[in-house]
Amino acid sequence: xxxxxxxxxxxxxxxxxxxxxxxxGNARHVARADAAAFDAVRxxxxxxxxxxxxxxxxxxxxxxxxxxxxGTLFTVANIGNRATTTVDGERVLDGxxxxxxxxxxxxxxAIVGHTGCGAITAAYDVVQGETDIADLPPGVRxxxxxxxxxxxxxxxxxxxxxxxVVDRLVEHNVGEQVEFVASRTDASVxxxxxxxxxxxxxxxxxxxxxxxxxxDPADAVSTDNRDAVRSLL
Ligand SMILES: [Zn+2]
Numbered sequence: 400x401x402x403x404x405x406x407x408x409x410x411x412x413x414x415x416x417x418x419x420x421x422x423x424g425n426a427r428h429v430a431r432a433d434a435a436a437f438d439a440v441r442x443x444x445x446x447x448x449x450x451x452x453x454x455x456x457x458x459x460x461x462x463x464x465x466x467x468x469x470g471t472l473f474t475v476a477n478i479g480n481r482a483t484t485t486v487d488g489e490r491v492l493d494g495x496x497x498x499x500x501x502x503x504x505x506x507x508x509a510i511v512g513h514t515g516c517g518a519i520t521a522a523y524d525v526v527q528g529e530t531d532i533a534d535l536p537p538g539v540r541x542x543x544x545x546x547x548x549x550x551x552x553x554x555x556x557x558x559x560x561x562x563x564v565v566d567r568l569v570e571h572n573v574g575e576q577v578e579f580v581a582s583r584t585d586a587s588v589x590x591x592x593x594x595x596x597x598x599x600x601x602x603x604x605x606x607x608x609x610x611x612x613x614x615d616p617a618d619a620v621s622t623d624n625r626d627a628v629r630s631l632l
Pocket of ligand 1 (some may be wrong): 455
C-alpha cells in the first residue's frame with residue numbers, strides 16, 4: 400500500500416486520476432485509523448447528534464463540528480439541507496432524520512444551511528422566473544420544488560442584491576426545517592448557518608445558531624456561546 404500524501408483530489412483532475420486519488424485517500428485513512436476506534440460501535444450506533452447539511456462541496460459536516468470518531472455524528476446531506484420529504488402527497492420527516500431519532504436514540508438534530516447556497520439560489524431563480532423548473536432533471540425538480548414552496552412562504556423581501564436576499568432565504572429555510580422537525584419529534588432541534596461569506600461575522604467556517612425548536616436560540620446556549628447566536632432576519 401503506497402501512502403502518497405501529495406496524491407489528493409484536485410478540481411483539474413480527470414475521473415481516472417480522481418479514482419486513484421480517492422483510493423489513495425482511503426489508504427491514508429486506513430493507515431491512520433485507531434485499531435480500537437470501532438470497538439465500541441462495531442455492532443451498534445448511538446450517535447448523540449444528527450446533522451442535516453447541504454451537499455455543497457465547500458461545506459464539510461465532520462469538519463465544521465471537528466468530529467472524527469466513528470459513531471458520534473449521524474450525517475445527512477442533500478441539496479438545500481432539507482429535513483422533509485413527500486410521501487403519498489404528505490410532507491413528512493425525511494428518512495435520514497426519522498431513522499436516527501427513532502432507532503439510534505439520537506437526541507439532537509442540527510439543521511445546517513450555508514451562505515451562498517446554490518440550491519437556494521436556484522430555487523430563488525425559479526420563483527423570480529429566471530429558471531423554468533420544468534427544464535431541470537426530475538430529481539432536482541423534486542428537491543427544488545420543496546425549496547421553491549419554502550421561499551414562496553418566506554416573509555422575506557425578495558428585492559435587493561441577490562446574494563443578500565439568498566442568504567436571508569437560507570436562514571428562513573433553516574428555520575422552517577427546524578420548526579417542522581421539532582413539531583414531529585421529541586429531539587432537541589437547532590438551526591445553524593455555516594458562514595464563508597462574512598455575512599454573519601468575519602470568520603470563515605463559523606456556524607451561527609439561528610433557530611431553536613423550542614424558542615429563542617439565545618436561551619439555549621451559555622453566556623460563553625451567546626456570540627454564536629445571530630440572525631439576518
Ligand atoms: Zn447549498
